[in-house]
Amino acid sequence: MSLKETEFQLMDEEQLSVELIEAQYQLKNTSQQPNAKSVLILVSGIELAGKGEAVKQLREWVDPRYLRVKADAPIIFNQKQTFWQSYARFIPAEGQIMVMFGNWYSDLLSTAMHVSKPLDETLFDDYVENMRAYEQDLKNNHVDVIKIWFDLSWKSLQKRLDEMDPSEAHWHKLHGLDWRNKKQYDNVQRLRQRFSNDWIVIDGEDEQSRDQQFAQHILRTLKHCPEHILNTKEHWPQAPVPELLLSPATEMADEAAYKNELKKLSQKVAEALRCATRNVVIVFEGMDAAGKGGAIKRIVKKLDPREYEIHTIAAPEKYELRRPYLWRFWNKIVPEERITIFDRSWYGRVLVERVEGFASTVEWQRAYDEINRFESDLYNSQTVVIKFWLAIDKDEQAVRFKAREETAHKRFKITPDDWRNRDRWEDYLHAAADMLQRTDTEHAPWHVIATNNKHQARLQVLNMILKQLKAD
Amino acid sequence: MSLKETEFQLMDEEQLSVELIEAQYQLKNTSQQPNAKSVLILVSGIELAGKGEAVKQLREWVDPRYLRVKADAPIIFNQKQTFWQSYARFIPAEGQIMVMFGNWYSDLLSTAMHVSKPLDETLFDDYVENMRAYEQDLKNNHVDVIKIWFDLSWKSLQKRLDEMDPSEAHWHKLHGLDWRNKKQYDNVQRLRQRFSNDWIVIDGEDEQSRDQQFAQHILRTLKHCPEHILNTKEHWPQAPVPELLLSPATEMADEAAYKNELKKLSQKVAEALRCATRNVVIVFEGMDAAGKGGAIKRIVKKLDPREYEIHTIAAPEKYELRRPYLWRFWNKIVPEERITIFDRSWYGRVLVERVEGFASTVEWQRAYDEINRFESDLYNSQTVVIKFWLAIDKDEQAVRFKAREETAHKRFKITPDDWRNRDRWEDYLHAAADMLQRTDTEHAPWHVIATNNKHQARLQVLNMILKQLKAD
Numbered sequence: 001m002s003l004k005e006t007e008f009q010l011m012d013e014e015q016l017s018v019e020l021i022e023a024q025y026q027l028k029n030t031s032q033q034p035n036a037k038s039v040l041i042l043v044s045g046i047e048l049a050g051k052g053e054a055v056k057q058l059r060e061w062v063d064p065r066y067l068r069v070k071a072d073a074p075i076i077f078n079q080k081q082t083f084w085q086s087y088a089r090f091i092p093a094e095g096q097i098m099v100m101f102g103n104w105y106s107d108l109l110s111t112a113m114h115v116s117k118p119l120d121e122t123l124f125d126d127y128v129e130n131m132r133a134y135e136q137d138l139k140n141n142h143v144d145v146i147k148i149w150f151d152l153s154w155k156s157l158q159k160r161l162d163e164m165d166p167s168e169a170h171w172h173k174l175h176g177l178d179w180r181n182k183k184q185y186d187n188v189q190r191l192r193q194r195f196s197n198d199w200i201v202i203d204g205e206d207e208q209s210r211d212q213q214f215a216q217h218i219l220r221t222l223k224h225c226p227e228h229i230l231n232t233k234e235h236w237p238q239a240p241v242p243e244l245l246l247s248p249a250t251e252m253a254d255e256a257a258y259k260n261e262l263k264k265l266s267q268k269v270a271e272a273l274r275c276a277t278r279n280v281v282i283v284f285e286g287m288d289a290a291g292k293g294g295a296i297k298r299i300v301k302k303l304d305p306r307e308y309e310i311h312t313i314a315a316p317e318k319y320e321l322r323r324p325y326l327w328r329f330w331n332k333i334v335p336e337e338r339i340t341i342f343d344r345s346w347y348g349r350v351l352v353e354r355v356e357g358f359a360s361t362v363e364w365q366r367a368y369d370e371i372n373r374f375e376s377d378l379y380n381s382q383t384v385v386i387k388f389w390l391a392i393d394k395d396e397q398a399v400r401f402k403a404r405e406e407t408a409h410k411r412f413k414i415t416p417d418d419w420r421n422r423d424r425w426e427d428y429l430h431a432a433a434d435m436l437q438r439t440d441t442e443h444a445p446w447h448v449i450a451t452n453n454k455h456q457a458r459l460q461v462l463n464m465i466l467k468q469l470k471a472d
Numbered sequence: 473m474s475l476k477e478t479e480f481q482l483m484d485e486e487q488l489s490v491e492l493i494e495a496q497y498q499l500k501n502t503s504q505q506p507n508a509k510s511v512l513i514l515v516s517g518i519e520l521a522g523k524g525e526a527v528k529q530l531r532e533w534v535d536p537r538y539l540r541v542k543a544d545a546p547i548i549f550n551q552k553q554t555f556w557q558s559y560a561r562f563i564p565a566e567g568q569i570m571v572m573f574g575n576w577y578s579d580l581l582s583t584a585m586h587v588s589k590p591l592d593e594t595l596f597d598d599y600v601e602n603m604r605a606y607e608q609d610l611k612n613n614h615v616d617v618i619k620i621w622f623d624l625s626w627k628s629l630q631k632r633l634d635e636m637d638p639s640e641a642h643w644h645k646l647h648g649l650d651w652r653n654k655k656q657y658d659n660v661q662r663l664r665q666r667f668s669n670d671w672i673v674i675d676g677e678d679e680q681s682r683d684q685q686f687a688q689h690i691l692r693t694l695k696h697c698p699e700h701i702l703n704t705k706e707h708w709p710q711a712p713v714p715e716l717l718l719s720p721a722t723e724m725a726d727e728a729a730y731k732n733e734l735k736k737l738s739q740k741v742a743e744a745l746r747c748a749t750r751n752v753v754i755v756f757e758g759m760d761a762a763g764k765g766g767a768i769k770r771i772v773k774k775l776d777p778r779e780y781e782i783h784t785i786a787a788p789e790k791y792e793l794r795r796p797y798l799w800r801f802w803n804k805i806v807p808e809e810r811i812t813i814f815d816r817s818w819y820g821r822v823l824v825e826r827v828e829g830f831a832s833t834v835e836w837q838r839a840y841d842e843i844n845r846f847e848s849d850l851y852n853s854q855t856v857v858i859k860f861w862l863a864i865d866k867d868e869q870a871v872r873f874k875a876r877e878e879t880a881h882k883r884f885k886i887t888p889d890d891w892r893n894r895d896r897w898e899d900y901l902h903a904a905a906d907m908l909q910r911t912d913t914e915h916a917p918w919h920v921i922a923t924n925n926k927h928q929a930r931l932q933v934l935n936m937i938l939k940q941l942k943a944d
Binding site: 018021022024025026028029052055056059060063064065066068069071099101293296297300301304305306309310312317318319343408412413 | 490493494496497498500501524527528531532535536537538540541543571573765768769772773776777778781782784789790791815880883884885
């Protein structure tokens with residue numbers, strides 16, 4: 001990917017600036033258009049190779065108001081955090097440009113250089129593979145990612161260190177590395193070569209060509225805004241609808257036994273969820289009135305209200321629509337929150353958005369893999385993902401809808417939308433069947449619970465949570 | 473404000489729950505209506521008085537999905553942070569309910585109890601006064617705030633500590649205080665009495681009445697959603713338009729001298745801005761094409777792109793409109809960011825929103841004081857607020873608009889809106905005059921800069937920054 005000498009030519013600076021500004025505004029105007037995109041620029045490199053200077057020069061050529069720059073000290077990876085968690089918030093919205101000095105690669109390098117027990121190479125390579133998969137997901141979701149490494153030879157680095165004004169030394173401590181140490185320098189070079197084959201590598205030797213190469217790459221990226229492909233002709237075999245979804249069992253439970261059992265289980269679940277060594281994310285999906293709210297209420301019964309967070313997911317906001325589909329969920333899961341419960345979730349992409357046509361064929365078909373990767377990242381960061389599909393049959397739903405309409409404090413739960421969704425019952429059933437087939441993974445299995453009998457269902461939910469937490 | 477014994481009666485629990493849920497949904501449905509509001513519940517109190525339990529009981533009575541709870545360990549105030557900064561993000565949107573265990577009062581108590589040199593009483597009372605003013609601003613902006621103190625006598629506290637299950641001791645360490653120490657207990661009581669006269673004080677002695685008092689207060693608050701008053705007949709004397717706004721000087725500067733001076737000043741400004749002991753917020757307002765972008769470019773010229781953040785302010789998003797007007801700005805100023813520049817700002821409320829009628833009379837008239845308080849909070853947290861009004865005359869604007877239309881890389885800067893805004897030139901001028909008169913404060917003065925001559929204007933901006941930073 002690195003520019004060949006022959007391809008690169010210095011441009012007239014005035015001209016370059018004009019083209020950059022035009023491209024910036026064109027990008028800005030793609031927002032919500034069929035070719036909408038944003039640009040995320042990951043910048044890393046050898047100290048004093050001039051990455052700061054190149055970005056500074058870029059910011060002088062462009063309209064600086066529409067180029068955001070984010071720089072943070074590198075984060076040493078910890079077990080409870082995915083590599084994207086601290087950056088997700090800053091993923092640019094359609095039309096925006098973001099330069100990230102601190103990014104998941106600089107964190108990876110720092111982690112590899114700093115931890116007392118160095119990362120072994122397999123783990124390092126696993127990280128790189130996951131990062132690339134994440135970037136591919138970003139690209140598919142209209143965030144163009146370019147990665148630029150500013151390189152500098154050992155000799156030039158030493159020369160620049162000799163010449164450095166001590167008052168400007170501030171930024172050069174960013175990586176906390178000793179750049180006078182040849183072994184460390186070689187180590188950085190060796191490590192970065194394990195990921196830089198899809199990076200643009202710019203030699204920091206010559207200032208002018210460095211800044212221009214950088215700016216010209218950005219310019220090319222800004223200008224390239226093809227329309228997104230929305231439809232695919234790929235054959236999509238329908239998953240068979242599991243029996244349980246068609247006729248959810250309706251066993252009756254004894255009232256007194258239920259209360260007793262519920263009390264015992266709620267206490268056990270609270271204790272299990274509280275465990276400090278891992279986080280838990282619990283997802284509820286299911287037809288309207290399947291009992292999601294009731295089940296959640298029983299899970300949290302014995303928890304302190306300070307111990308958990310419930311997210312009720314509705315249609316995305318406009319500012320969320322300008323970001324990758326999973327973006328709003330990336331930001332709702334935080335390492336500090338031990339117990340996070342979703343009343344509806346990211347599965348909206350392959351359920352309501354698919355059925356109602358809010359997502360294109362390409363988008364919802366792609367989402368299964370995106371979701372699996374997302375949940376796998378959570379799993380790998382000490383988070384147990386527990387997923388429930390609450391199954392109800394169509395008659396029972398009608399009974400509950402009517403009960404809602406007739407009960408004072410339930411009346412607010414029912415809207416004309418709910419009745420309308422019933423008309424697409426079969427479509428939702430097929431969407432659920434596909435979802436269950438394609439996202440039932442080892443690290444995040446689905447639990448299908450028959451809910452025609454509410455009490456039975458609640459006990460089952462609690463039992464399943466215990467079971468999955470214990471298995472973990 | 474505390475409930476008299478005679479007023480309070482236990483309700484049937486089922487009935488209370490139904491009413492709470494109905495009130496929740498009614499509140500939810502106020503969003504974007506003339507009586508829209510959200511409810512923020514600040515909860516503090518003596519350990520073991522049962523605030524956790526009361527919130528837990530409340531969450532069992534209500535629909536738990538629409539009651540968010542936030543709990544953080546208290547923050548000891550530091551000089552660079554306003555008291556609201558870490559909570560602003562969590563101010564509920566219209567229709568939402570938020571319980572905050574950790575809040576500015578618990579921080580204040582912790583600060584007063586923990587700092588090596590205790591807060592003197594004047595400072596403590598100043599904080600309380602500022603907090604109340606902030607809460608009043610929240611209320612005016614549709615966030616109803618209720619504050620509830622859970623109290624417990626020394627004797628009962630000691631008894632509960634004796635009976636406490638050690639495995640549940642976790643939450644009781646929250647304030648890091650020794651509740652066996654009578655002196656500390658008395659100190660907390662003495663301090664909280666300095667702010668609790670507008671709090672609801674609930675005695676934690678009896679569990680049932682404690683939980684019901686709490687829930688009934690919330691119920692009453694949820695039910696009380698009067699329509700907002702939008703118009704006022706108050707006489708509003710117009711400020712005279714300053715001479716400088718009518719005929720911005722047009723002195724010519726020598727080109728070579730300008731370049732030389734600019735270079736020197738940019739360097740000086742960069743050094744002054746970099747100072748580590750305080751943050752700087754720079755605000756630019758002015759008619760379209762007055763040169764805001766150009767001035768900003770010169771300010772950041774000698775800064776590293778990692779050292780500053782530029783916010784370009786456009787119309788608020790829908791989710792921002794459901795919060796207090798200043799909310800999006802509260803969240804854009806963070807203590808970690810040393811230099812923050814606003815290309816347009818919170819003054820939009822009294823400029824474009826006033827002129828175009830996006831804000832009601834009551835709203836924009838109220839905004840002057842809200843803004844002054846906001847800037848004063850920043851000033852008190854080691855942040856220098858530097859404000860520029862770039863003055864241009866109408867003819868010069870026309871010249872620049874035409875130049876923009878004719879220059880390739882400037883064409884994107886001009887839209888039909890810009891020409892339309894010209895028609896309301898006089899209105900904007902009067903709005904600016906009022907703004908300058910009412911928000912030119914000692915801690916955040918306005919600098920009006922004549923910009924018919926761009927070069928002259930840029931030098932003046934840089935000089936003014938230096939001057940205000942030095943004066944500080």
